[in-house]
Amino acid sequence: xxxxxxxxxxxxxxxxxxxxxxxxxxxxxxxxxxxxxxxxxxxxxxxxxxxxxxxxxxxxxxxxxxxxxxxxxxxxxxxxxxxxxxxxxxxxxxxxxxxxxxxxxxxxxxxxxxxxxxxxxxxxxxxxxxxxxxxxxxxxxxxxxxxxxxxxxxxxxxxxxxxxxxxxxxxxxxxxxxxxxxxxxxxxxxxxxxxxx
Amino acid sequence: xxxxxxxxxxxxxxxxxxxxxxxxxxxxxxxxxxxxxxxxxxxxxxxxxxxxxxxxxxxxxxxxxxxxxxxxxxxxxxxxxxxxxxxxxxxxxxxxxxxxxxxxxxxxxxxxxxxxxxxxxxxxxxxxxxxxxxxxxxxxxxxxxxxxxxxxxxxxxxxxxxxxxxxxxxxxxxxxxxxxxxxxxxxxxxxxxxxxx
DNA sequence: CAGCAATTAGATAGATCGCTCTAGCGCGAA
DNA sequence: TTCGCGCTAGAGCGATCTATCTAATTGCTG
Numbered sequence: 001x002x003x004x005x006x007x008x009x010x011x012x013x014x015x016x017x018x019x020x021x022x023x024x025x026x027x028x029x030x031x032x033x034x035x036x037x038x039x040x041x042x043x044x045x046x047x048x049x050x051x052x053x054x055x056x057x058x059x060x061x062x063x064x065x066x067x068x069x070x071x072x073x074x075x076x077x078x079x080x081x082x083x084x085x086x087x088x089x090x091x092x093x094x095x096x097x098x099x100x101x102x103x104x105x106x107x108x109x110x111x112x113x114x115x116x117x118x119x120x121x122x123x124x125x126x127x128x129x130x131x132x133x134x135x136x137x138x139x140x141x142x143x144x145x146x147x148x149x150x151x152x153x154x155x156x157x158x159x160x161x162x163x164x165x166x167x168x169x170x171x172x173x174x175x176x177x178x179x180x181x182x183x184x185x186x187x188x189x190x191x192x193x194x195x196x197x
Numbered sequence: 198x199x200x201x202x203x204x205x206x207x208x209x210x211x212x213x214x215x216x217x218x219x220x221x222x223x224x225x226x227x228x229x230x231x232x233x234x235x236x237x238x239x240x241x242x243x244x245x246x247x248x249x250x251x252x253x254x255x256x257x258x259x260x261x262x263x264x265x266x267x268x269x270x271x272x273x274x275x276x277x278x279x280x281x282x283x284x285x286x287x288x289x290x291x292x293x294x295x296x297x298x299x300x301x302x303x304x305x306x307x308x309x310x311x312x313x314x315x316x317x318x319x320x321x322x323x324x325x326x327x328x329x330x331x332x333x334x335x336x337x338x339x340x341x342x343x344x345x346x347x348x349x350x351x352x353x354x355x356x357x358x359x360x361x362x363x364x365x366x367x368x369x370x371x372x373x374x375x376x377x378x379x380x381x382x383x384x385x386x387x388x389x390x391x392x393x394x
Numbered sequence: 395c396a397g398c399a400a401t402t403a404g405a406t407a408g409a410t411c412g413c414t415c416t417a418g419c420g421c422g423a424a
Numbered sequence: 425t426t427c428g429c430g431c432t433a434g435a436g437c438g439a440t441c442t443a444t445c446t447a448a449t450t451g452c453t454g
Binding site for chain 2: 111
């Protein structure tokens with residue numbers, strides 16, 4: 001039942017929130033259990049591997065949820081180009097409304113640990129590959145060849161991640177706005193029968 | 198004289214190296230002075246504001262140097278489209294050769310502190326604006342209108358930063374490769390008289 | 395040379411780090 | 425009830441964190 005999340009879930013959600021805000025190294029385990037309203041011992045009961053195992057779980061869970069959100073945005077749009085435009089627009093709105101905090105939930109932690117923790121790096125890699133696959137499917141469904149669909153998915157998500165970085169530094173949605181225009185244009189150009197409007 | 202860097206310079210360079218590898222919170226000041234072969238007290242003599250002031254300086258110095266490197270790559274290319282292609286190619290080669298460490302020197306630290314340290318966030322923002330301006334100048338020199346040149350600079354650098362993220366997670370240059378193709382295509386499409394080859 | 399500021403040098407304080415440990419609680423099964 | 429087990433609960437360990445402090449040394453200036 002999602003109405004009463006378990007202690008383990010509360011720990012994961014609190015960690016995801018804190019890791020996104022202050023990063024992995026910048027977040028202490030005491031801070032996590034305090035925000036999760038969880039006893040300290042429970043963290044090491046559910047995650048015997050400690051902070052690293054928790055980080056891996058957070059990457060997989062938060063990454064999966066985040067991908068699902070944007071899948072839903074695209075699937076609710078009339079066509080994939082509109083879906084991409086809406087994704088970037090929604091990302092910018094959400095980022096601004098959250099006080100320039102809620103960008104990609106795993107980008108910060110991925111960059112932090114990519115050279116230090118193989119399990120976490122691989123978890124992030126697998127999450128990203130999942131995103132590429134799901135977004136690529138949408139492009140293929142619109143008639144784009146598989147190889148180009150994958151390339152388009154990678155560039156679209158690169159634009160999104162880069163846009164997040166610049167927007168958080170600038171406290172402005174400009175970068176996501178122009179990146180969204182560019183991403184939509186790239187997808188439109190790749191469609192088999194581009195709309196001649 | 199660059200042959201014998203000062204203590205302050207050694208501290209900044211060592212910090213830049215460590216921040217890029219392990220992030221800001223993940224790097225200790227003792228680690229910094231050890232790698233810089235500097236006395237501990239010198240750090241707080243040159244940076245009375247402590248780690249935050251050091252981080253700000255590192256962002257400005259490393260960000261400025263990094264921008265200058267890619268300016269040089271573009272200016273040594275026969276045209277701006279080739280320059281963009283070469284920039285992404287060189288970024289991928291350098292990233293791989295460094296053991297998937299040497300990506301953007303300030304992206305990790307920027308995401309880590311964007312919500313916590315105003316001085317560091319603003320420093321990163323100003324560095325990024327400098328990059329946008331310099332790259333925009335190159336596009337304007339190729340005949341692209343100022344507003345579009347800025348948008349193109351932002352999207353090009355978003356592709357680069359997003360590509361860095363995915364490549365570090367995947368330990369593969371694929372993302373930078375396809376992002377480079379996309380960036381070059383976008384610039385080519387914006388040129389006033391596109392080559393008809 | 396003397397005098398002074400800049401810098402080097404490192405010990406140490408006080409807080410926080412990740413983590414381990416034992417004890418006790420709650421609840422379903424026998 | 426009585427057992428057994430998953431989970432809660434938090435005290436506390438050694439290590440490490442950032443930052444401060446005083447003293448010694450260096451190098452420039454008159």
